Amino acid sequence: MGREGSWGDLSPGDLVIGSVYVHAPFCARRCFYCDFAVAVRRSGEPQSWAEAIGKELEILGAEGLAPLAPSLATVYVGGGTPSLLGPTAMDRLRRALGPGRLEHPELEWTSEANPESLTLDVAEQWRRAGLTRLSLGIQSFHEGTLRWMGRLHGAGGARSAVAAARHAGFENLSADLIFGLPSFLDRSWRTDLEATVALGVTHISLYGLTAEPDTPLGRSVRKGRTRIADEDRYREEYLEAHRFLTQEGFVHYEVSNFALPGFESRHNLAYWDGSPYLGLGNSSHSFLPPIRRWNLRAWDAYLERVHEGRLPVEDSEVVRGEAAQLEALWLGLRTSRGIPRDQLGSPAACALVAAWEAKGLASPVGPRIVLTPEGWLLLDRLAVELSEALPTRTTA
Ligand code: SF4
Known part of the structure; x- marks a missing residue:
């Protein structure tokens, strides 16, 4: 493991980072199965969030540890629920990242958003700030399933969110869908796939439900109260998605991701081809080959650290051999x-x-x-x- 504040034996002058991930940890409620780094809040905290991101970048810069390209190729804001941060968040982020950083003519700037908080005002102001792509946490169109998962949107939420996004000028839309759900929910996977394609999205990401030990779902499975999909059904649903979506013109370009030709996520492709990237915010990971480092998981601990003017790093490792x-x-x-x-x-x-x-x-x-x-x-x-x-x- 590495020293805090160091890229080990890396000479930062050797690398230029063109891709940045920014974590937005706020969620209005924690979903039943979720073990992401989430801070549960009634509403997001856009000002303290953007200030903390700017401060972290400043600390990294002062230590020579953020060799960012003058203008970035891709930025991805993930969560959490970034749309809970409200309409001003992306403009604040633009300013926190520094002048010119988001001016690349080919910039791919994505944010995740959940249907219940992607209002027309949010979509319009984010588009004006320069966001080019939205990734919507749809998961399912089945009311009972959404309730069981603890989601805050109903079956019509996805359609309203897509309508708001389109009205604001977004053409590049991705949808997250979950599969491998318990059979008692009576959710039709095929119906959800069809409804998602009917929305006209350009990209679809699949998530197979897993029962992580420290979640209410994990505890319920351990006590024998809930059974998630067995291996056979998990496999059948995954293969059904492959067959159906490829028939519909999507390219299965990564184990969990499908895109219409030309709409592959360039940010994710950068992860998968081993390019360097910088992570900002709590729990984010950075990779400057051969060093990987990751930030403190909890939002409050992260915030305290950056306000002390110290790197919010939890640990790092050298990836070699x-x-x-x-x-x-x-x-x-x-x-x-x-x-x-x-x-x-x-x-x-x-x-x-x-x-x-x-x-x-x-x-x-x-x-x-x-x-x-x-x-x-x-x-x-x-x-x-x-x-x-x-x-x-x-x-x-
Ligand atoms: S919205 Fe996403 S990040 Fe937030 S609690 Fe639910 S699954 Fe977790």
Whole structure:
């Protein structure tokens, strides 16, 4: 683990960061299954949030640890519920990031938003501030399911949010959908997929429900009161999404993400191709190869630290050797670009990939190996198997 305030042996002059993630932690209520870094508040705190982000950037800058490009290629505001911050939030963020940073002609600036707080005023003011893309937390159109999850919007919420976004001038809209829900909810996955496509969104992200131990859902599953989807239904729903969405013209370009051609998330592609990025806000992660560092998880602790003029870093690690190799494989395999066959480098790795192909878990695409949707269901296991079959590298 690294020292606070250091990029280890990295010379910051070697790297320029074109992608920034900003965490907005506020949610009006915590959903039943959620274990994200959330601060529950009746409303967001746009002023203290933007000030803290600006302050963190200032501290990083003073220590020479934020080699940001003069104008950024991608910015992603995630949460939490960024739309709870209200209409002024993105303009405040623009100012906190500094003059010119959000002026790139090709800038992709995304924010997550939840239907109940994406009002027309929020959408219009965010668009005026320069936001180019919205990612909407739709999850389902089924009333009982939304209530069970603890969501604050009803079945009509997604349609109103999309209408507000369109009215404000957003054309690039993504929808988050959740699958693998308990069967007693009687939710039709197919109906939700159809309703989402009917909204005319350009991008869809899937989330498989998991019962994280420290959530009400995790406790309920442990006590035997709730059963989430078993492996077979999880698999069926994932494959159904693949079949239906690809028929509808979407490209399944990453294990959990689908886009109409040309609407892939450039910010996420930067994560997956190993590019450097800076994370700001509580619980955010930064990656300046080979150093990864992450901030304090709790909003209050983060806020206190930046107001003391200290970096809000919880810890860091150096990603080298076998860990870097495994990570590069995992990142490559999770996208439809796959990995180059000529880098397999050992007879054992070639034999392993041939076995995947025979089982329908991978297929050749030009000179590369790409996992099939069946393979993506086993992504973690396959990446470890391949890493073990490759010759070990000792340096990154
Ligand atoms: S809206 Fe999202 S971040 Fe907030 S509690 Fe629900 S799942 Fe968690």
